Amino acid sequence: MPNSIPATIPNDSIGIVSPETHHFAQAITLECGRTLPEFDLIYETYGELNNNKSNAILICHALSGDQHVAGYNSKEDKKPGWWNAYVGPGKPFDTNKFFIICANNLGGCKGSTGPMSINPDTGKPYGGDFPIVTVKDWVYSQALLADVLGIEKFVAVIGGSLGGMQALQWAIDYPERIAHSIVIAAAPKLSAQNIGFNEVARQAISSDPDFHNGHYYEYNVIPRRGIKLARMLGHITYLSDESMRAKFGRELREGKINFNFDTEFQVESYLRYQGESFVDKFDANTYLLMTKALDYFDPAKEHNDNLAEALSNAKARFLVVSFTSDWRFAPERSREIVKALLDTNKSVTYSEITANQGHDAFLIPNKDYQDVLYSYMQHVEDSVK
Amino acid sequence: MPNSIPATIPNDSIGIVSPETHHFAQAITLECGRTLPEFDLIYETYGELNNNKSNAILICHALSGDQHVAGYNSKEDKKPGWWNAYVGPGKPFDTNKFFIICANNLGGCKGSTGPMSINPDTGKPYGGDFPIVTVKDWVYSQALLADVLGIEKFVAVIGGSLGGMQALQWAIDYPERIAHSIVIAAAPKLSAQNIGFNEVARQAISSDPDFHNGHYYEYNVIPRRGIKLARMLGHITYLSDESMRAKFGRELREGKINFNFDTEFQVESYLRYQGESFVDKFDANTYLLMTKALDYFDPAKEHNDNLAEALSNAKARFLVVSFTSDWRFAPERSREIVKALLDTNKSVTYSEITANQGHDAFLIPNKDYQDVLYSYMQHVEDSVK
Numbered sequence: 001m002p003n004s005i006p007a008t009i010p011n012d013s014i015g016i017v018s019p020e021t022h023h024f025a026q027a028i029t030l031e032c033g034r035t036l037p038e039f040d041l042i043y044e045t046y047g048e049l050n051n052n053k054s055n056a057i058l059i060c061h062a063l064s065g066d067q068h069v070a071g072y073n074s075k076e077d078k079k080p081g082w083w084n085a086y087v088g089p090g091k092p093f094d095t096n097k098f099f100i101i102c103a104n105n106l107g108g109c110k111g112s113t114g115p116m117s118i119n120p121d122t123g124k125p126y127g128g129d130f131p132i133v134t135v136k137d138w139v140y141s142q143a144l145l146a147d148v149l150g151i152e153k154f155v156a157v158i159g160g161s162l163g164g165m166q167a168l169q170w171a172i173d174y175p176e177r178i179a180h181s182i183v184i185a186a187a188p189k190l191s192a193q194n195i196g197f198n199e200v201a202r203q204a205i206s207s208d209p210d211f212h213n214g215h216y217y218e219y220n221v222i223p224r225r226g227i228k229l230a231r232m233l234g235h236i237t238y239l240s241d242e243s244m245r246a247k248f249g250r251e252l253r254e255g256k257i258n259f260n261f262d263t264e265f266q267v268e269s270y271l272r273y274q275g276e277s278f279v280d281k282f283d284a285n286t287y288l289l290m291t292k293a294l295d296y297f298d299p300a301k302e303h304n305d306n307l308a309e310a311l312s313n314a315k316a317r318f319l320v321v322s323f324t325s326d327w328r329f330a331p332e333r334s335r336e337i338v339k340a341l342l343d344t345n346k347s348v349t350y351s352e353i354t355a356n357q358g359h360d361a362f363l364i365p366n367k368d369y370q371d372v373l374y375s376y377m378q379h380v381e382d383s384v385k
Numbered sequence: 386m387p388n389s390i391p392a393t394i395p396n397d398s399i400g401i402v403s404p405e406t407h408h409f410a411q412a413i414t415l416e417c418g419r420t421l422p423e424f425d426l427i428y429e430t431y432g433e434l435n436n437n438k439s440n441a442i443l444i445c446h447a448l449s450g451d452q453h454v455a456g457y458n459s460k461e462d463k464k465p466g467w468w469n470a471y472v473g474p475g476k477p478f479d480t481n482k483f484f485i486i487c488a489n490n491l492g493g494c495k496g497s498t499g500p501m502s503i504n505p506d507t508g509k510p511y512g513g514d515f516p517i518v519t520v521k522d523w524v525y526s527q528a529l530l531a532d533v534l535g536i537e538k539f540v541a542v543i544g545g546s547l548g549g550m551q552a553l554q555w556a557i558d559y560p561e562r563i564a565h566s567i568v569i570a571a572a573p574k575l576s577a578q579n580i581g582f583n584e585v586a587r588q589a590i591s592s593d594p595d596f597h598n599g600h601y602y603e604y605n606v607i608p609r610r611g612i613k614l615a616r617m618l619g620h621i622t623y624l625s626d627e628s629m630r631a632k633f634g635r636e637l638r639e640g641k642i643n644f645n646f647d648t649e650f651q652v653e654s655y656l657r658y659q660g661e662s663f664v665d666k667f668d669a670n671t672y673l674l675m676t677k678a679l680d681y682f683d684p685a686k687e688h689n690d691n692l693a694e695a696l697s698n699a700k701a702r703f704l705v706v707s708f709t710s711d712w713r714f715a716p717e718r719s720r721e722i723v724k725a726l727l728d729t730n731k732s733v734t735y736s737e738i739t740a741n742q743g744h745d746a747f748l749i750p751n752k753d754y755q756d757v758l759y760s761y762m763q764h765v766e767d768s769v770k
Binding site: 131195196200225228248264266271275 | 419610
């Protein structure tokens with residue numbers, strides 16, 4: 001909830017925000033067949049819910065994202081939430097108009113029940129025993145949270161990357177509860193190459209001697225090497241060859257080659273830094289779970305691999321957005337979604353944004369992208385009236 | 386040298402071949418400034434050197450390649466050398482016509498002096514103390530081997546990937562000693578993305594607790610986890626998204642999702658197998674050195690980043706070959722080489738082969754590729770006459 005905005009926080013920011021946690025005293029049965037006897041979801045909200053609760057938007061986060069989408073959690077925060085550029089007063093997802101919610105996904109490490117939480121059966125953290133969670137599970141738990149908040153129907157469910165998959169799954173699983181689905185930089189399912197990269201990241205973590213089958217908390221260690229490698233590798237796939245070339249080229253840290261294995265090229269330094277700084281910010285077990293949810297996502301699977309059929313009951317209108325230089329989930333993957341939607345006669349707007357930042361482009365300010373979101377959200381707003 | 390061919394070995398194979406080793410009692414000073422007091426080069430040769438020693442071809446190997454290009458080292462060998470499809474009697478690099486040499490590069494792990502060799506100063510393996518070697522060092526050592534064999538000038542120097550970089554460096558460093566340079570699936574220098582992937586592989590190896598700063602031989606261990614991860618990652622970059630899709634799709638090993646971290650998708654199983662089987666075949670220190678040689682390769686650097694100027698003294702004719710689906714060293718990278726050669730008025734033939742196997746395409750039988758090599762080698766043969 002916004003408080004007074006200190007001088008250092010920009011005017012277009014939602015300001016200081018705090019998360020809330022809802023404890024679900026009920027059990028939840030997951031797609032894998034296992035049950036959590038009780039669970040928490042931590043979430044942030046921005047803007048005001050109107051009287052008839054018809055202006056709610058759900059934002060779904062991606063692999064390493066969390067509930068902190070916009071604003072600052074304290075005056076000391078150096079950075080705002082991960083989508084601050086697009087969420088706030090007067091921004092495309094306008095907190096003056098909409099009530100915006102984002103929850104940390106089940107299996108997460110930012111406050112929702114996950115591997116770091118205490119397993120009531122053992123009194124110890126779940127660790128490696130936490131069940132595998134899926135996009136469908138997340139959507140289900142988000143729907144339970146909507147029930148708690150009294151929100152019958154979302155104006156829009158929105159997400160980028162793994163978040164976009166949730167936006168798509170929402171349209172399939174709750175056709176009556178979502179008016180618009182905004183699917184950004186996503187894919188209808190991972191390719192073998194995508195799964196391959198995830199598998200290398202998982203192997204890096206699980207082969208780290210400090211992993212202890214996911215029960216490293218009990219040993220007071222972190223599989224630092226593994227999570228660092230996973231993040232370094234991830235980073236390469238989030239950027240484009242072009243953006244890395246523009247950002248680092250072959251620049252040498254000391255202006256010359258030193259013929260040793262220290263960091264010599266700027267890109268090495270950047271990746272090592274990104275890897276190192278992730279270690280203490282993110283939980284390795286959560287990373288494993290998120291990559292599995294990505295690998296498993298394949299809504300067409302139970303419809304004979306026919307995505308159009310999987311989407312046939314959806315009632316939402318769709319905005320699908322891709323970025324030219326995204327090679328993790330390339331524009332062709334978004335076009336697969338668009339084609340399936342058209343094949344089953346859905347309303348879909350598609351925008352392919354020219355951007356050189358690769359997959360990361362969905363998080364970065366970009367005029368064209370902003371214009372597309374503004375324009376579509378105007379359409380959404382009109383549909384609410 | 387070919388012997389009799391057993392019944393199980395195909396007729397178009399060079400048959401059973403054995404490597405030879407030349408011990409250089411002389412010191413060699415490397416580009417890094419360090420000196421090896423003496424060194425060995427192991428090499429294989431196929432075909433017969435003619436009387437005026439004018440029919441010699443040098444093949445240079447890539448990252449995980451070695452001197453065993455074609456034929457079989459024993460009747461028990463299940464697989465022939467790494468370029469057997471292109472080297473042999475009647476093949477594009479025709480052993481009935483040419484005398485073909487390939488040496489294991491310095492720093493290698495297949496018999497040439499490298500990290501596993503005894504450091505005469507300490508009586509122990511060099512391990513992590515082996516000096517960083519460069520493409521230029523390899524070319525220099527290959528020229529010393531040519532001297533030993535009495536070969537003044539190569540008809541052609543040929544290589545794919547890191548081997549192609551050697552073929553290019555030969556044209557620069559020894560303009561009088563090479564008539565044709567055949568540069569396949571290479572790049573004039575690595576991009577930041579290429580370096581990034583190499584850095585992840587290096588970090589995987591060097592952060593493995595069994596690495597011991599490269600002195601793991603003394604501990605009777607191998608940094609298995611690290612080298613396995615490096616190879617898994619490498620493999621993804623050698624294949625194309627398209628070929629992985631064709632080869633594995635999203636096929637599940639047991640036909641269903643099991644909601645655990647075992648290998649579920651075929652691509653996971655493939656990558657783990659490739660990683661595991663590499664551990665005992667290749668040395669981790671050599672892997673580190675090879676990736677560094679790749680990162681450092683940049684012949685334009687000492688010519689104000691002007692590749693045309695770097696190539697201006699070359700006297701060879703060039704064949705440059707790329708593959709459409711190669712994203713490690715994409716066709717654009719080969720075209721940079723072609724453009725530089727044209728800018729400095731060299732004779733260059735360029736062929737972009739349609740192939741869906743990614744970077745690996747340079748090793749795989751392909752009619753168009755074969756035709757291009759046949760045709761160019763006919764031209765080479767005519768130039769020898």
